[in-house]
Amino acid sequence: MALNSQQTLQNKAISSEMSMEELSLSEMDFSEDSDQKKKLANETKNWMFPFILVTSLFFFWGFVHNLDPILIPHLRKAFSLSDLQSSLVDSAVFIAYFVMALPAGYIMRKYGYKSGILIGLILFGIGSILFVPAANSLQYIYFLGALFVIACGLTFLETAANPYVTILGPAETATKRLNFSQSFNGLAAFIAPTVVGPMILSGKNLTEAEMASMPPQELSDYLASEAASVKMPYLILGLIILAVAVIFYFTNMPDVKEEDKEGAEGASFRAALKSMKLRWGILAQFFYVGAQVCVGSFFIKMATTTAGLEEATAAKYLGFFGLTFMLGRFAGTFLMQYIHPRKLLIAYTIINIFLSLLAITGTGIIVVYTLIAMAFFMSIMFPTIFSMGIDGLGHNTKIGSSLIVMAIVGGALLPPVLGLISDITGNIQYGYTVPLTCFAVILLFAFNGHKTNKA
Numbered sequence: 001m002a003l004n005s006q007q008t009l010q011n012k013a014i015s016s017e018m019s020m021e022e023l024s025l026s027e028m029d030f031s032e033d034s035d036q037k038k039k040l041a042n043e044t045k046n047w048m049f050p051f052i053l054v055t056s057l058f059f060f061w062g063f064v065h066n067l068d069p070i071l072i073p074h075l076r077k078a079f080s081l082s083d084l085q086s087s088l089v090d091s092a093v094f095i096a097y098f099v100m101a102l103p104a105g106y107i108m109r110k111y112g113y114k115s116g117i118l119i120g121l122i123l124f125g126i127g128s129i130l131f132v133p134a135a136n137s138l139q140y141i142y143f144l145g146a147l148f149v150i151a152c153g154l155t156f157l158e159t160a161a162n163p164y165v166t167i168l169g170p171a172e173t174a175t176k177r178l179n180f181s182q183s184f185n186g187l188a189a190f191i192a193p194t195v196v197g198p199m200i201l202s203g204k205n206l207t208e209a210e211m212a213s214m215p216p217q218e219l220s221d222y223l224a225s226e227a228a229s230v231k232m233p234y235l236i237l238g239l240i241i242l243a244v245a246v247i248f249y250f251t252n253m254p255d256v257k258e259e260d261k262e263g264a265e266g267a268s269f270r271a272a273l274k275s276m277k278l279r280w281g282i283l284a285q286f287f288y289v290g291a292q293v294c295v296g297s298f299f300i301k302m303a304t305t306t307a308g309l310e311e312a313t314a315a316k317y318l319g320f321f322g323l324t325f326m327l328g329r330f331a332g333t334f335l336m337q338y339i340h341p342r343k344l345l346i347a348y349t350i351i352n353i354f355l356s357l358l359a360i361t362g363t364g365i366i367v368v369y370t371l372i373a374m375a376f377f378m379s380i381m382f383p384t385i386f387s388m389g390i391d392g393l394g395h396n397t398k399i400g401s402s403l404i405v406m407a408i409v410g411g412a413l414l415p416p417v418l419g420l421i422s423d424i425t426g427n428i429q430y431g432y433t434v435p436l437t438c439f440a441v442i443l444l445f446a447f448n449g450h451k452t453n454k455a
Contacts, residue, residue, distance in 0.1 A: 127147070272393060390404065
């Protein structure tokens with residue numbers, strides 16, 4: 001009995017000791033798990049506010065871009081321009097992307113994303129404020145100059161913000177995160193024409209005969225009032241942008257410089273262009289931006305000529321065009337949880353090919369609804385092409401980003417082609433063979449652009 005009691009006490013002691021060890025291990029595991037959660041929480045906190053701040057940039061450049069379709073008919077009227085001449089608004093904007101993309105990429109490789117964003121915001125703000133002296137001059141060329149300065153700033157912002165969003169946060173959700181941020185382009189696309197459009201468009205549409213019959217002073221006053229309507233919206237926008245630049249300056253923005261440390265000497269245009277994904281991405285982005293600008297910039301002209309809408313009413317429909325674009329971005333981000341982005345891109349592109357055919361052959365208000373539907377299915381294209389194009393570039397990511405941003409020059413070169421077709425044929429609908437061709441090229445990218453180089 002004594003032996004049994006002693007054995008029992010020993011067993012209890014051992015059991016107690018084991019329980020303490022298990023408890024100690026359990027506490028250790030809990031402690032490690034807690035530390036890991038704290039670490040993840042801190043990491044999320046570190047990138048979440050910068051992510052929100054950078055996402056705001058998507059709204060701002062979307063806002064100013066979606067004032068261009070308002071400016072085009074406004075300046076066409078104020079300066080008696082042809083469709084080809086009015087399309088130079090787009091050319092002034094998107095040529096800046098081509099000119100400034102490489103300098104923007106170089107500055108960010110050398111000084112980081114934050115420096116690129118600050119330079120972009122300063123140029124954006126100054127260019128917006130330049131609309132005031134441009135309006136005072138009553139010279140079309142000065143408006144184009146102000147737009148060029150704005151677009152130089154946007155080049156820095158887009159070259160920085162698009163890849164920066166893919167880096168801020170988990171790699172596996174980079175495409176969805178970029179589509180989410182780009183969704184705020186769509187929000188701006190709704191607000192800009194709906195809120196600011198009526199401030200710029202006067203609703204006065206005088207024929208050439210009416211203007212010719214007006215006394216010189218009355219005609220001068222009319223043109224001056226038309227030009228002056230852009231002053232206040234762009235002045236306010238410029239001041240807001242400069243205020244945002246101050247916020248960015250005082251915000252701690254995590255930067256990714258490991259890419260350059262890993263292989264600064266290995267980062268080169270030749271190395272980047274070895275990627276088949278990047279080559280296809282550059283081509284696809286050229287045609288996508290060309291298609292988007294063509295459809296959006298001539299929306300009001302299409303609405304007024306094919307459906308007989310008043311200018312102000314057409315501007316409201318342009319707002320719905322932007323709203324649909326925004327909803328398409330959010331819907332696309334949601335669908336990408338279940339459908340691979342490349343497959344969704346294929347489906348959306350095929351739909352837009354059929355919608356382009358309907359825009360060319362349709363009549364009446366159905367053409368307007370067709371263009372609005374096209375906005376929904378264009379919505380995911382830019383961020384999806386962008387993320388597919390820079391996929392796997394490593395330390396060449398910033399170079400690849402610059403090259404894809406340079407491809408935005410499609411928005412400068414393709415709208416004049418549409419305008420020229422419209423001027424020659426006298427039918428704006430025939431010009432929509434340009435976006436039709438663009439979507440065909442994007443479809444080829446969707447089928448081939450995901451492939452890697454053959455060994």
